[in-house]
Amino acid sequence: MGFASLNPSYGWIVLLADRASNELEEVPVVTIAGVTLVADLAGALYWEDERLLVVSDLHLEKGSSFALRGVLLPPYDTVATLGRLGAVIARFDPKVVIALGDSFHDRDAHGRLSPANRDILGALQARRDWIWIAGNHDPELPCSLGGSVASDVAIGMLAFRHEPTGATGEIAGHLHPKARVSRRGRSIERRCFAGDGMRVVMPAFGAYTGGLNIRDAAFARLFGGAAFTAHVLGDNRLHAIAAARCC
């Protein structure tokens, strides 16, 4: 895969050449501090130059976490989330994967991974640099999980951390942004990337994760008002919608 050309009339779309078939394809992108990343509709970002894939807030074992407290959810969230992650990894074949924190729903959640899910995770990690960024739900992850653990990572113009600080070039998670838009009298709410060109907050990737509406004050504080864009994850494309137009 490689960028063919930027289409300035759309801004967030480039033409991507599939090297194998030599076909051109339009893909959505999000630009952060001058770096253009492919936005995958599953809720991941891919940095072609670094062959780096980033996902946030997997919240693995959320189902079993609730079960421990007597709230029964179907216990299939981990296998569903790992399955979607596997599909994204197969699409991009990244050299580096960053899990941007809250990868596990609670401090002990990694210990509740079933042997089968542990194997699935191990297969995803094979032949890649895997970085677990510490989140507030999973501040301490053991080496036995594979990969390395970090509080944050800086590469070139970009900084990867769990909780957004608003710094330039920051890719963060934690807030689980969702946007609600009304169209023809119908209101829909979908996960989104929230960004203003200099920083972005990623959607939660996990199967059972809730979301925070981007009109919440937490986003206004981060972006200094509503001058940012919701890159909304649609079924077939990414919809760039001004935050001020969301409700």
Ligand SMILES: [Mn+2]
């Ligand atoms: Mn968090």
